[in-house]
Amino acid sequence: MANTMTSVFITGATGYIGGSFLARLLVPSYEYKLNISILVRSKEKAESLQSEFGIHSIVGSLEDEDILEEAASQAHIVVNFANCDHLEGAKAILRRLKRRHETTGDVPILLHTSGTGTILADDRGMAITGEIYDDLNPDQIETLPPKALHRHVDLEVVAADKEGYVKSYIVLPSLVFGIASNVLVDAGLARKVSIVLPGSIRFALDRGEVGMIGKGLSVWNCVHIDDNTDAYMLLFDTILAQRNRDIGHGRDGYYILENGQFSWYELAKELAVVLHRQGKIKSDEPSTYTEEELVKYYGSLEMAYIFGTTSRGRGNRIRALDWKPQKLAQDLLATVEAEVNNSTA
Template identity: 45%
Template sequence: MLPSEYTRIFMTGATGYIGGTVMSALLSNPKNDTFEITALIRSAEKAPLFHSIGIKTVIGSNSDLDTLTSLASEADVVIAAADVGDLNAAKAILGGLKKQHEQTKKVPILIHTSGTGVLADLADGNFTADKIYSDLDIPKIETLPKSQPLREIDLEVVAADEEGYVRTYIIFPSTIYGIANTLLVSLGVQNRHSIQIPRLIKAGLARGQGGVIGKGLSLWPSIHIDDIATLYTTVFDAATEGPDETGHGREGFYFGENGEYSMGELSQAVAKLLFEIGRGKNPEATVFTDEELDKYFGIIGRLMGSNSRACAERGRLIGWNPAHNVNSLYASLKPEIEEIVAKQTT
């Protein structure tokens, strides 16, 4: 096979919870033998493990802007899954893709990671919002102000598509759950855990009692880690087939959700499980104080107490079929707690 027949893929975040799962899914793609994958990783010690499965590596991070630009300029597809709130990194990647277009006249692909936090309000757990966003309703999404979390970066990515030097696709994961179990996990190079639910569990363990943000009335969508990975690969497959296979740019928003949960019900479930293992004083969740929110959650506390209501329709139109629902979310809590407790006691 000639080198020109390879799809050159550059990925950031390959050792992360999302990126590592997406990378593992790509390695299972039927067209994997036509991929030439390069990962930007921080640890030189992990490089040989990536090399053992055919992944090239460059040592660096999202703060190495020249490296991001250089690697993006040499890729047919960039999958950005690291430090998704880093505007400078996003601009560096777009700069590299633009440089490539100017030199070759080709139109490379960017699959960028955002999040349904862009839809968040300021509920602080105290009310349920009525507004639900579909990823097919672009005019409604475009009413979101630039001040929303990650929105400024999303707009930068869309603008690049409109300029014509890159085709952009943005994935919006919601609350991701489930312990990752992938090839990269088996190699010891990938983070296995999400952020939001483990943070809630760790806060409950630290205070000796499961807690809830405000009245627990806020609602969020959720998605299993394996299902968000298949959304990436579904979009990847469609994008690499050609520009007419699925929406990109302004119409390239892909929400990742399969069911909605109440923060109050989730918090109560965590509190009950902590009580059952003797790590909570009461099976009923108690309200986190402002001091506890700052201590255990920081800025994520405001996000977790918000409403973020999303309907993922665009991905389903191109064949994405998530296998796990909200029942799987609640089933994931016990093993998550058990693993966190085991790590704290060893």
């Protein structure tokens, strides 16, 4: 397989997670030969990616179903890092992969990014409830209601695998943290931070205190961006090496990425300590957002309350492939000052 050119189409390839993945594929020592196409929104970015890295970039978005279908039709592997709640975009990709299968007999691969928001419990910062989901237990995952976050797209992806025209692998990162460092970030062509901490920093600077939902008692799993990328690469390489017969796909193809657990209070407290020490806010203790503030900062109560939920999973399936993450929850807290410095520079 190492001597065969494999066609790959990537959406969300200049985002925080997607950019880190794409940068790994560009390393000269990477053993597999790939014909990579990516979807980008900006014509200027597409031109830069082509001229600086030789990456074939297609200008468009998940709204452009014709563009998506055409790009997907040319790929044996589609890797989706873009909006995991965009159902019509996912359907457009699946339609074309189905047609590719019917026309050529190829069984294409869809590596889809979801998230552990799908397993959350609505605790609003006041408790720790809900199940701990094991990705080696598909029966447990199938108890998730269709209205769970991200679930409507995940179900479409699994259904396609069941029909047999695609092999699907659904990756569920937990809260991804850390400042990404790679050639695309250095070139200003990929995002280097997630949205959670930068958003909390902006809100804190505006209100003079770090905010949290309720008492911040609820907990989430987390994973460092480098460990997260290691997991994607491990799964991707396993597929390329034609070892995918030995790993779960479809119903058995959920891969939770986690290595540690933090409470929303712990994160808010560390952020408050750092911002207060730097003289940017008035208190080193976080305070509870009012409903008015939640709407102001997050756009709606529904969106805001996600940041007070509990989400706990166990990434046993990817560990069975010998994934060995290095960073823990204490490393999340240790990166807060770097995130502050990056956001306030």
